[in-house]
Amino acid sequence: MAPPSPLASVVRLAAASRVLVLALSLLARLLFRPYDTSASLHPPCLSSPSSSNSTPAATPAAAAISSLAVWDGVHFARPAECGYEYEQSFAFLPLLPASLVLLSRSLFAPLVPVLGYRAVLVISGLVLNNVAFVAAAAYFYRLSVIILKDSRAAYRASVLFCFNPASVFYSSLYSESLYALFSLGGVFYLFSGANTVAMIMLALSGSARSNGALNAGYFCFQALLQAYDAAVQKKRPILAMQALITGVLHSIFIFIPFFAFQAYGYFNICLHGNSDELRPWCKAKLPLLYSFIQSHYWGVGFLRYFQVKQLPNFLLASPVLSLAVYSIVHYTKMLCQLFQSTSLHEQIIATVEERSVEAYERSDVATVLKSKFSIGPNYKEQEHTEIKKRKSVAAKSASTSLHDNCSTGQILKDDKDGCPILVIPFILHLAFMTLTAFFVMHVQVSTRFLSASPPIYWAASHILVSPRGSSKRWGYFIVVYFIAYILLGSLLFPNFYPFT
Incomplete structure (x- = not known):
């Protein structure tokens, strides 16, 4: 009997991790009394609900199930039941x-x-x-294989993702699972050449969490690579302009769901609300509801969380922030080493050629639907010849730079983390979110805010297998950190105690 594929193993581990977290959460709920029991309260909707929606939770079992929506879960369930009734619910x-x-x-x-x-x-x-998390873990592994070019490193990172410190949120009534599914899936399809599917999935990530709009940066990165290749290598400025325009359009599409929802809030509160009590944000030149809510109701803002009484929350977030900073520094050093050996021009050209070959082999239809059309034997033969020709061109372009560096490790030495140039958008994305989490947000949210960022797990998996003595100690700390936060989260969060 053939051993299971790494992807199948990741799916099984992801499912097992969800069973574990759910079991721990339910056990904690049975053994300990919740700190706040207000989640069981069920006030009626302000508007007249439909008869199907107004069915009461008449049994103890129904009440117990309803009380599983805690913390932000209450705020996600309420709009689903009653619509967006309050300003802060937006x-x-x-x-x-x-x-x-x-x-x-x-x-x-x-x-x-x-x-x-x-x-x-x-x-x-x-x-x-919970189902979305399992699918997100599968996409995480497939994306990691593309970027790292090392299935073993991708598998190790995927295992860490399956048991990440924010696990309890991925099995609760929170938006983390949907965001991870559509952001990781969208970036995977983008690097696989399925741009249309990637654009749709990344747009959906922006309708799950506000930071999903940042995923437009991946399309910008792709467009810049293609424009540079067209303008410098192929000497075709029109093709370069076309690549830039396409990238801008893709990026705008990813922003549309978030801003459409802001427009929906504006029409409901500012235009259809009480004109005598017009909210202050309605009068702003750019009436952005989301930023007003974060600032007005939760005190989110630059350095506003830097208070002595918040020191425990900074300590709570320090492990993930430290790991994020290490990831950024680690891959930045790799990039510096790479560019000292080979020029940026060679790296870009080799990367674009490699991506173009893979995109040719895995088009939108082939990547997503895996469908085959019978066009005729001559067409198949010509297609096979064209693929071989493009592979040959890509191999020659990469022979002195990207491919050798990734496969032989001449530049990366004992690091087997793949082709660093493809890590650039991930590191920029992580750096922006880390700075935002530390200086602007409620810092304890960093644990789940950064939990869907692949470089954190890539760098952590590198530490776990590094032969250096110091790395072994840090690897032990990472394992303890992941396990401890899963246990603490499963104990504290379901019982309405502060966690992250």
């Missing part, structure tokens, strides 16, 4: 609430008369998020 983007409504009215609709609509919404969210 801080919770619509993808998760809309998904809860869809599932509760279709797959889980037979449970509504038995448990009540709110309990079914919670069940829908738990099932959806």
